[in-house]
Amino acid sequence: MKEQLKEATAINPEHAPRQVLLSINAKLALLQGAWSWDLHSAAVYCSDVMAFSQNFEGTKGIIHPEDLEKLKAALSLLPEMTIGRLSFRMITTFGEIKELVGSQVQLSEIEPWMAEQYETAENWEARLRNQAQQKETTFLRLRNSLADTSERHADAGSWYINKVSGETWYSDNMYRLHGVPPQSLNAHPHTFNIFIHPEDKVVVQEAFEQAFSGELPLHLDYRIIRPGGEWVWVRQITYWGFNNQGQPVLGGLLRSLQEAQQLQAQLEASDLQLRIQQQVLQQAEKQSQFGYWIMNLVTRKTNFSAAYLRIHGLKTGTVATQSFFLNLVHPDDKALVAERMKNLNKTHELPETEYRIIRPDGKVRYLQLSGKLSVFANNELVMVAVANDITARKAQEQTLQELNDTVILQNNTLLQMEEVGELASLVLFPDGSMRWSDGLYRLLGYRPKSVEPLLVIWRKSVHPADLKVFNDNFNLLLNEQLVAPFSFRVITRTGVRLVVLSFSSVTEQGRVAMVGILQDLTHRQDQERQSGMQERYNRLLEDVSKDILIYTNTENTILGWNAAAVAKTGIEKEKAIGANLFDCLPALRSETFLAQLNAALEGREVQVQKGRFQYLPGPQSFQLSPHLDESGTVHGVLHLVQDIARELDLQQQLSERLSFIESLVDASVDRIVVLDKHMNYLYWNPRAEAY
Numbered sequence: 081m082k083e084q085l086k087e088a089t090a091i092n093p094e095h096a097p098r099q100v101l102l103s104i105n106a107k108l109a110l111l112q113g114a115w116s117w118d119l120h121s122a123a124v125y126c127s128d129v130m131a132f133s134q135n136f137e138g139t140k141g142i143i144h145p146e147d148l149e150k151l152k153a154a155l156s157l158l159p160e161m162t163i164g165r166l167s168f169r170m171i172t173t174f175g176e177i178k179e180l181v182g183s184q185v186q187l188s189e190i191e192p193w194m195a196e197q198y199e200t201a202e203n204w205e206a207r208l209r210n211q212a213q214q215k216e217t218t219f220l221r222l223r224n225s226l227a228d229t230s231e232r233h234a235d236a237g238s239w240y241i242n243k244v245s246g247e248t249w250y251s252d253n254m255y256r257l258h259g260v261p262p263q264s265l266n267a268h269p270h271t272f273n274i275f276i277h278p279e280d281k282v283v284v285q286e287a288f289e290q291a292f293s294g295e296l297p298l299h300l301d302y303r304i305i306r307p308g309g310e311w312v313w314v315r316q317i318t319y320w321g322f323n324n325q326g327q328p329v330l331g332g333l334l335r336s337l338q339e340a341q342q343l344q345a346q347l348e349a350s351d352l353q354l355r356i357q358q359q360v361l362q363q364a365e366k367q368s369q370f371g372y373w374i375m376n377l378v379t380r381k382t383n384f385s386a387a388y389l390r391i392h393g394l395k396t397g398t399v400a401t402q403s404f405f406l407n408l409v410h411p412d413d414k415a416l417v418a419e420r421m422k423n424l425n426k427t428h429e430l431p432e433t434e435y436r437i438i439r440p441d442g443k444v445r446y447l448q449l450s451g452k453l454s455v456f457a458n459n460e461l462v463m464v465a466v467a468n469d470i471t472a473r474k475a476q477e478q479t480l481q482e483l484n485d486t487v488i489l490q491n492n493t494l495l496q497m498e499e500v501g502e503l504a505s506l507v508l509f510p511d512g513s514m515r516w517s518d519g520l521y522r523l524l525g526y527r528p529k530s531v532e533p534l535l536v537i538w539r540k541s542v543h544p545a546d547l548k549v550f551n552d553n554f555n556l557l558l559n560e561q562l563v564a565p566f567s568f569r570v571i572t573r574t575g576v577r578l579v580v581l582s583f584s585s586v587t588e589q590g591r592v593a594m595v596g597i598l599q600d601l602t603h604r605q606d607q608e609r610q611s612g613m614q615e616r617y618n619r620l621l622e623d624v625s626k627d628i629l630i631y632t633n634t635e636n637t638i639l640g641w642n643a644a645a646v647a648k649t650g651i652e653k654e655k656a657i658g659a660n661l662f663d664c665l666p667a668l669r670s671e672t673f674l675a676q677l678n679a680a681l682e683g684r685e686v687q688v689q690k691g692r693f694q695y696l697p698g699p700q701s702f703q704l705s706p707h708l709d710e711s712g713t714v715h716g717v718l719h720l721v722q723d724i725a726r727e728l729d730l731q732q733q734l735s736e737r738l739s740f741i742e743s744l745v746d747a748s749v750d751r752i753v754v755l756d757k758h759m760n761y762l763y764w765n766p767r768a769e770a771y
């Protein structure tokens with residue numbers, strides 16, 4: 081039998097008979113028969129409690145609670161008969177519900193070795209009692225922890241007193257309420273009497289004694305003083321009950337009223353603040369131009385303030401609706417406002433909207449409407465909308481826009497005048513502060529508004545030689561004295577500029593200020609200098625006729641063209657003057673000549689001997705001389721082209737004559753020696769050498 085059971089309890093046997101081992105009320109029962117189930121084992125262990133033997137090999141689980149009584153009834157019949165069909169459910173240790181179905185089920189005898197293997201009934205009962213005790217202990221510990229946590233959150237403490245035995249118990253939070261560590265005082269009926277406020281102690285003790293002796297409930301508010309001197313209002317609530325022995329027990333709950341009093345104080349303060357805000361809002365509506373309305377989005381009920389009615393030209397107390405106010409909207413804006421109000425009920429949003437209304441008196445007003453969604457205490461959505469009368473602001477904005485347009489036009493005109501006339505302006509106040517025009521910023525080499533307009537910044541740009549004149553005149557201006565126009569030089573990023581500055585006195589916003597007009601004379605001076613230079617070179621060109629003289633400025637524009645240039649190039653003076661050098665003489669556009677011309681424009685003298693000038697047939701030499709002013713700035717280049725063909729012919733003839741004379745001397749029979757003035761030998765003929 082033992083071997084057969086081992087085979088029956090093996091895991092996944094393919095041909096072993098299936099058997100069921102039951103443990104109900106700590107008693108074992110072995111059921112045999114033709115069993116069928118959806119499990120991977122041939123043996124099943126079912127118990128009415130979650131306690132299983134470690135020695136069993138097979139599927140373990142508890143009997144389904146709904147089938148437990150049916151199974152107990154079947155077990156009571158099995159000793160006397162065989163049950164043709166028996167089915168019940170079990171819950172496996174994996175939480176799965178499986179049904180076991182058996183036919184011809186009969187009860188088999190439990191052998192001694194099997195009972196020992198799966199423990200005795202006494203061991204099961206002791207084990208069950210131990211589990212129940214542990215469960216109860218755990219439950220009581222958890223309940224005590226929950227109670228302590230609840231008392232902490234509720235700022236309360238509990239206690240009881242056995243009237244017969246005098247046994248007294250206080251919760252931990254009872255001690256915390258009085259400002260002492262938990263269980264730090266001996267528990268007796270009068271443990272916390274010392275904490276009662278002196279003014280309340282007599283009343284509290286008398287009321288407690290009467291309630292205790294008469295077994296009456298007590299509801300009392302009084303003050304306690306904590307060790308630090310802080311006093312707190314508390315509420316004492318007591319009740320009577322009985323323990324398991326039937327002895328009367330007085331229980332109580334002590335709760336701090338400090339938070340409730342703080343909430344009450346906050347409520348009163350909030351109520352007072354609300355009344356003040358309502359008064360302020362009403363006063364603000366009277367003195368300003370705004371009103372409001374409140375719409376319940378659930379009921380669509382709307383309340384309009386008195387100021388909202390006044391804005392629309394209606395009397396206080398007028399019964400109106402949103403449709404009525406929509407009829408007052410300007411026809412051009414009515415579609416927009418109607419669309420916003422329609423979307424309000426769908427999206428619960430009211431974007432900021434500006435529109436016009438036509439009041440019953442015919443006046444047109446500009447309104448600005450904005451809304452904010454709020455939630456009332458009953459969770460109903462409410463839209464609070466504020467309408468602000470912005471008619472005055474619109475008029476100011478229109479006036480301001482017109483002024484801005486005028487200012488922009490004036491500024492653009494001033495900029496054009498400054499650019500065309502090479503002018504700049506500034507305003508100097510007596511305190512030394514200044515305002516510069518964009519033209520002055522550009523003249524000094526700054527981007528407009530990039531630096532603060534300070535006199536010290538301007539001084540850094542003044543030429544050192546003119547700084548004294550500049551400072552003397554500005555000192556007079558700061559002393560509110562007018563000065564005559566004066567000129568000085570300014571060092572800018574583009575070079576030295578000559579400017580003239582003149583001032584006039586004006587009054588701006590009650591302050592006397594000096595308005596200065598600054599004119600750039602650099603180009604005029606350059607033009608005058610170039611005009612003088614051109615006159616001088618014209619005279620020079622008239623005096624020199626045999627060589628070509630051409631004068632060009634820094635842009636290679638021809639400013640001088642003498643008669644020799646006309647005669648030798650065939651280009652008339654009227655066509656050459658004012659033309660670009662390379663347009664007039666395109667053959668000069670070579671890399672070599674461009675390099676030589678750029679060198680002259682950089683201030684270097686260029687001379688070329690025995691060169692070729694493309695517009696003359698023979699050899700020439702030409703010279704490029706830069707024209708510099710006093711500051712070393714190049715203003716132009718003088719081109720001098722000389723025809724050296726005759727000189728080269730003379731040199732050739734002289735060379736030939738010298739060669740002929742040298743041949744005659746070499747053939748002479750006389751000794752000939754030639755010395756220079758320093759007695760150095762220049763020539764020694766063959767006869768002298770032979771001698």
